[in-house]
Amino acid sequence: MNNTLGKAPLAWGAIHFYQDRPTPKRTVQRMVCYMTRFSFTVLLLLVTAGVRGQVVHDPVGKNIRIITADKQLAISIDYATGCQITALEINNENTLAPTGIFTAIQTTDAYLSSQEQPREIDVSSRSDRVILEGITLGAATESWQFDVKGDKIIWTISRTYAADLALEDMAMPAWHFADLTTWKGGILDNGGMVWCKYLASPHDTYGVHTGGVTFWNEEKQDGLHIAAYADDGRFIAAKYSQNEQGAFTCTHLVTDTELGQRYHLSRFVHGKADVFAPFEVKRGRTQVTYELSRINYFEVYDRGTLPGIDQTAVRELLNTTGRYGVVDNRIVGANGWITNWKCLHEPFFAQIGLAVNDKNYTRNLSATLDQERDLAMLADGRVLSRWHDVPGDEIPNTYNEETGYYEAMWGYTIDSQTGYVINASEQFQQTGDVDWLRSHKNSCERALDWLIRRDTNGNGIFEMVNNNIAEKKASDWIDIVWAGFENAFVNAQMYEALNQWAECEEVLGDLEKADYYRSVANRLKQAFNKTVEEGGFWLPEKKQYVYWRDNDGTVHGDNLVTPVNFAAIAFGLCDDPQRVATILEHIEKRTVDEHLFHWPLCFDSFKREEVHDNNWPFPRYENGDIFPTWGYLGIRSYVQFNKELALKYIRNLLEQYRKDGLSSQRYSRTDQSGLGTDILAGISTTVTALYSDIYGVRPKWNRMGVEPNMVPRLNGTKFTYTLRDTVYELTLSVNDYRLQTQDFSVKSSQAFGVGRSGSDVIYYPENKETMRLAVHTEPNDFSDLEVIQWEAGNYQWTARGEQRKQFTVVGLMPDTDYQLMINGQPQKVRVAKDGSLAIRADESATMFALRSDALHAN
Known part of the structure; x- marks a missing residue:
């Protein structure tokens, strides 16, 4: 002693x-x-x-x-x-x-x-x-x-x-x-x-x-x-x-x-x-x-068993870099407290919270979005782009000394509109707080409508405040590149914001608004994917998406700008398999040829007149340096194409954390050393994507969801995740996923969600709400469900428990006959007019199958 x-x-x-x-x-x-x-x-x-x-x-x-x-x-x-x-x-x-x-x-x-x-x-x-x-x-x-x-x-x-x-x-x-x-x-x-x-x-x-x-x-x-x-x-x-x-x-x-x-x-x-x-x-x-x-x-901060992953580096990165963006109560961002900055034009704060998995972070982000709704949104729906402790970074006369919100001096960064909506939507999926979401309905609609009104030529693409490079102003997060007028990066984020908010409108019961925002998103997708000659952003000669078009029709940013091309794929605008493969193969080849641990912001130089002096000569700053902040877009893109490549860059970033703590703004393109005094918490997003896009942790407002993209070296992954005070134990291998709580266990080879309604356990195939399997349980009866197959017209599952088995399947073809098999014994059943089917069996029943030659309607 x-x-x-x-x-x-x-x-x-x-x-x-x-x-x-x-x-x-x-x-x-x-x-x-x-x-x-x-x-x-x-x-x-x-x-x-x-x-x-x-x-x-x-x-x-x-x-x-x-x-x-x-x-x-x-x-x-x-x-x-x-x-x-x-x-x-x-x-x-x-x-x-x-x-x-x-x-x-x-x-x-x-x-x-x-x-x-x-x-x-x-x-x-x-x-x-x-x-x-x-x-x-x-x-x-x-x-x-x-x-x-x-x-x-x-x-x-x-x-x-x-x-x-x-x-x-x-x-x-x-x-x-x-x-x-x-x-x-x-x-x-x-x-x-x-x-x-x-x-x-x-x-x-x-x-x-x-x-x-x-x-x-x-x-x-x-x-x-x-x-x-x-x-x-x-x-x-x-x-x-x-x-x-x-x-x-x-x-x-x-x-x-x-x-x-x-x-x-x-x-x-x-x-x-x-x-x-x-x-x-x-x-x-x-x-x-x-x-x-x-x-x-x-x-207390155990990250579980993570084969193939440096789990200590994951824990430390999320407890340092990931959390560092919290400046104070009601100021959750990604720049952090050392520089007293928060950029509202960033859409990944809720995603960082998903990986950090701390109810205090989640609660604070909700309060932050409340404050920004109340103090950083103008009457016309414009969302101010930044918060800072002192004036000096603002467009003249926009800094509010009482609140700290303002417009950035580099230009009107329009992705603050989309950032607010995406963060609010994803935050709701984590909290499940419908009343909170309802309090943001009007403000999210105004934020979207502000940008929708900016399609002055009616071509389905939304325009920035600045018109051309001669103005020397920015319009998005890449704030000293003079992107303007029709900006592909902002429009890609707008597509994501529209679709995410449409889901929220459905939860709130406003199906008319949900349909409206989806129709706007679909029109944007069609316009976005047109060739540059047709008014879109696809450049056939270089097989990439360009960054922006000035109001005189001049096209800029054909230098393989990674966040632009990643956003098009990650947010679902680009779903053409050939385009996806071409873009990602090209990016991978360029990255490997230069032996880079992560993707640079762009691979080739912007033109001199397209950028601020601080970006010259190439590669320098936003003209060629490595910014891992947008890493989650890269991971989300590559899991659709090559999961091993996605995992490679997660491992690379964790290795870099071991070297320097990832406490930098960016990395030099030439020697890959850390640069910049403005540390960015967003630099952790490649690792937050480990949870959202590899392990597939995808909470929904009424359930826990898993949509994994596992590879064999990760088999046997096991960790706990707390969602709305329920502790879930996830066990993940390729095509073998289990979620377990103290009350139930659900296993499937496909993505799924699981929630509770009273004492019922509800299984959501593919983590969507088009179909549901409800398991009715008695108090203190542990429910053990394994879904063996869930395809159109062919559903098989097992259930174990000491009580009588009762199920309800929702989303079947109404007024249709199905064959139900319980422990191999067939019987004919008919689905109700609302597409539901109630199934009852004694306690000895364990194997269930439901088959039809017809496909279910939804």
Whole structure:
């Protein structure tokens, strides 16, 4: 046991000896000696420590030690001259700097800390609790209460203000960890993360409006979870920093109103610890509770068994780069907190959330989309393209200093319209929150209609705000390339947005709008695939899609722009097998010839007049560098053509993560080194596609779905996935997929979805709603379903369970005769007028088959 920071090592050593070894007579005598020597109760020993933990109080040395029942977490409190936690040990290793943990307040002319106190602290203790009272911070007084409950330590700080106060800062408390290497980072309870290495200089500070955090270090299984709970109606915030002594600090603030930012809207500031604006506290009591627990990081964030995949790199990438785009509450993006930026013209935030699989991220993204609906959408439906902490990047007079939303100086990036709709649609499929979706119905329709109105020539292709390269303005994410007027990249995203939103309209019951948006999408698809001579984007001579057409008819971007061509395939605009093969074979050959680990933004140079000076000479920046941000489009394209190639680039990116942490904006085309200070969380999308497009995790609003694209080397993949508080265990091999919960197991060789309706388990073939097989179960009856075949007119499945078997098949040919076989015994059945068929069998029935010579209608 490490006693370095304890005030009574002998007393603690005796207790430790008593707990862990037989207790000979001599040891008992020594313990009695200690207690006699102090002439009163020196130690409060919890006999049942193995179950409840223990509190050890040394009144003479004025220190307290609290240890959890599993002995994995311990804290030491010193109240000799002040009051502070001097050690926080995880598995006997102290994580704190000498300054420890303490509370404080700061006014304009005074700094008052619990570390120095004018009078003695009053302490009362019992077997599982200790209370310290009389801590004075000027006009404020505090009490600390610690409860040990099993493997957790509960710390409650109660602070009473004698009067209203204006404060510059506070610590309630401040946690000082040894240095920036103590933890790799902290996973925040808003889905984001603090990455310690980026607090590189003294007082570099990141401040967020949430308090809970899980600190981890990937080299150790031990992590520290701090859950934070403030009084009802009060707000909790935290700031993370490096102090002048090199300690890594976490400081909690609890206030009556939500804190503002001191420097514009900046959440991260260089060299300044006071990231939050001054604030007032009201007379009366404020209380906050912290629940401390040691976690096994490897278990809590376990990614399962992933054959053929570096699962450690997957875990670390998603917990760092993937989460880094969360700037704060209601600001979930992909640029991240170091640069205080969020681009609304990116459609993959919900997809990142799908792979991260953290309900806190999901909840925060919903709140982010709410805020953008309310603050970043203009009356005519235009969605502003960016959020930033300071002005300077905007088209003049578009920056809102209160909200931070604005139009980018490079031009009106129109993919903010499609990005909002795609993210809202995919977010709904994850949350299943129909009321939330309904609150975005009007705004999503306005966003789409704003862009639909821009088809001024009526050719089915939607136009940008800028007309030609002479204007030197951008219109999409590739923001210093002068793409304009009819932009294939934005139109491809528009096609995806229209189709995804049409599904949402159906859920909301507006079939007329669903049909309308699908008809608009179909017209766009037809126009998109025409040759450039016919007004479309297909260039037969080079067998690729071009990037854009100016208003004078001039065609630009025939230099094999990868996100444009990938988007056409991934979103389903290009479904011609020959075109798909030609494009992807060409891209693969060029990538292999240059020995690139990932696809560049374009393979050949734009023309000089088509790009900003920063893109010259080729290859440079958006004119030829490697931007993995659009990797998911590449993976989604290649799984339709060659799954092994898709997997190759996922593995390449994970290997790159092992080299540099993927904490770059882009990679050099020439030497493939990381470039750019603006780290992009979107650089993780190649790996998020591992979940959505290889493992096929495709949640729908009323079910869990799997649509895998497995290859043999991945056989035996097994991991858990939590969707809407249900934990699913996925077991995946080629043509062999199983989803299992504590209530049911469903297995199939084809893609499927499975949901619950009351006690019924519902199977959705191909993860679509055109047909359904409902298994009616009794309470506490585990349902074990295997679908052997599900093709038009030929359906076979097995079911096991101790109760009578009852099924309903929906989506069959109405008023049609089928042959039903139960355990090989045939019978004739007739489908109802609504296309449904009810099937009942006794508990011995296990094999079912339903056959018809006619195809079902839908």
